[in-house]
Amino acid sequence: MDTTHPVVVIGAGPVGLAAAAHLLERGLQPLVLEAGDHAGAAVSHWGHIRLFSPWQYTIDAACRRLLDPTDWQPPRPTELPSGDQLVQNYLEPLARSTALRERIRFGARVTGISRGSRDKTHTSARQGQPFLIHALQQGRCLEIQARAVIDASGTWDSPNPLGAAGLPAAGEGDAASAPHLLGPLPDVLGTDRDRVSGKRVLVVGSGHSATNTLLNLAALKREEPATEILWAIRRDSPQRSYGGGDQDELPERGALGQRLRRLVEAGRITLIRSAEVRALDVHQDALRVSFNAGHSETVNALAAATGFRPDLGILRELRLDLDPAVEAPVRLAPLIDPQLHSCGTVPAHGAEVLAHPEEGFFIAGMKSYGRAPTFLLATGYEQVRSIAAHLAGDNAAPRELNLPATGVCAAE
Known part of the structure; x- marks a missing residue:
């Protein structure tokens, strides 16, 4: 040794x-x-x-x-x-x-x-x-x-790119230094509040980073009603984002998914389904996000929660x-x-x-x-x-893990 x-x-x-x-x-x-x-x-x-x-x-x-x-x-x-x-x-x-x-x-x-x-x-x-x-x-x-x-x-x-097929969207590199991109887990109720308060904000992603950001934006919207929240997912259904509910042995995670579902159903968050980001175009005070099928949205801030x-x-x-x-x-x-x-x-x-x-x-x-x-x-x-x-020379088998049943952990 x-x-x-x-x-x-x-x-x-x-x-x-x-x-x-x-x-x-x-x-x-x-x-x-x-x-x-x-x-x-x-x-x-x-x-x-x-x-x-x-x-x-x-x-x-x-x-x-x-x-x-x-x-x-x-x-x-x-x-x-x-x-x-x-x-x-x-x-x-x-x-x-x-x-x-x-x-x-x-x-x-x-x-x-x-x-x-x-x-x-x-x-x-x-x-x-x-x-x-x-x-x-x-x-x-x-x-x-x-x-x-x-x-x-x-x-x-090393975050994943916004674009589909694992590749950056057109213009994503140019937009990286723009103030519109918030990162994967922005502190929208704290240090990043001024960047999103009363603004039109897009969250891209279907995992737990996206869920946390969306729920925090919804909390901000209760204080700043002018804040507009858009949520884009690549799938045609948000069901996996809503998680396992009361079947999840991590109760807080199950509860978060259900809170997100209620906000979407109440119209507090606008869901954009089957949305693949194809291009980003930076303007002086806004960002144009182009999706597949010719759909586009202009927003003030974007959180790329794509893993x-x-x-x-x-x-x-x-x-x-x-x-x-x-x-x-x-x-x-x-x-x-x-x-x-x-x-x-x-x-x-x-x-x-x-x-x-x-x-x-x-x-x-x-x-x-x-x-x-x-x-x-x-x-x-x-x-x-x-x-x-x-x-250390001891190749004993690993012990059993005591892990909770955690529902779905899926990649965007």
């Missing part, structure tokens, strides 16, 4: 810090590289959103064992945390713990990963060599060697085995395919499912799911528990 080099974990979000905690319990030395300036930096971008999963599904067991001896106050298990509460009440105390605080480098953005001193076309020269990680920190290029790498960097920085995809650029020099459709590890893809599974029907899986031809490299957490939106934190925690055990 290589004891000279650390196990590098990319990302100090919930799964990345859980990976570090499990590695420590196995006697391994983690080094966490986080692009942001604090733990859970990506989560802070949607800090105003409340999670569907209560704290009992949100705190990793190894992380709890690190926090329990400190002055940390565990939250009520049945409470639903917001993203900000997840960061402030869990991730930041965890990152400040004695065990982890010297093992995290903030502001360190990984730009590439390779192995040894040769590119991936050279088999023998790379075999048994440590990984080589390039990262930028305060304008300085870091070169770090690692015995293994766990990429838990997530997908927040995310993994950024695989930093992994170009690694030998990966990814499913060509889902872009998840090939053995994981059929277990998480959103056409077949909801979040709660994904079975427990670990290192043997997540392994790649590049021995010692693993993608974990949301990024491991590729384009599938069926990820739950509890699943990510089991992934990194199993990976840490594998790296």
Whole structure:
């Protein structure tokens, strides 16, 4: 076993810090590289959103064992945390713990990963060599060697395009810098309020990001009646967006779908069905959105809640085995395919499912799911528990997951 080099974990979000905690319990030395300036930096971008999963599904067991001896106050298990509460009440105390605080480098953005001193076309020269990680920190290029790498960097920085067929709509690149685009989860009741209050706002997407934004816009409309809300979906029916109702064991998520249904039926939200965005045309104070069949709408603001995809650029020099459709590890893809599974029907899986031809490299957490939106934190925690055990030489089967029945988690 290589004891000279650390196990590098990319990302100090919930799964990345859980990976570090499990590695420590196995006697391994983690080094966490986080692009942001604090733990859970990506989560802070949607800090105003409340999670569907209560704290009992949100705190990793190894992380709890690190926090329990400190002055940390565990939250009520049945409470639903917001993203900000997840960061402030869990991730930041965890990152400040004695065990982890010297093992995290903030502001360190990984730009590439390779192995040894040769590119991936050279088999023998790379075999048994440590990984080589390039990262930028305060304008300085870091070169770090690692015995293994766990990429838990997530997908927040890599949203899907607005256009149909997985491609950007015409003019989408030009509109990216325009003030009309709000991002996938705008804080319409807080920091983004002035951008949407009393305006004509379009939300594109049928997943839970869209639902949250639509409900928050409806709350704003009660205070600012001039606010007009349009909702465009690619399907001909919104039923999957309305979810499982009282059959969903995450009650808050089931309730959100039913609230959305009532708002649409009451005419508070205008639903545009079978709408594929074909083009964006920026005007001085508005954005013209052209759909298929010649239909178009002119709006003041647009929230593109069309999901995310993994950024695989930093992994170009690694030998990966990814499913060509889902872009998840090939053995994981059929277990998480959103056409077949909801979040709660994904079975427990670990290192043997997540392994790649590049021995010692693993993608974990949301990024491991590729384009599938069926990820739950509890699943990510089991992934990194199993990976840490594998790296320590213990290949015991993963434990069973206690996941709620979560209805439909479908891709837009």
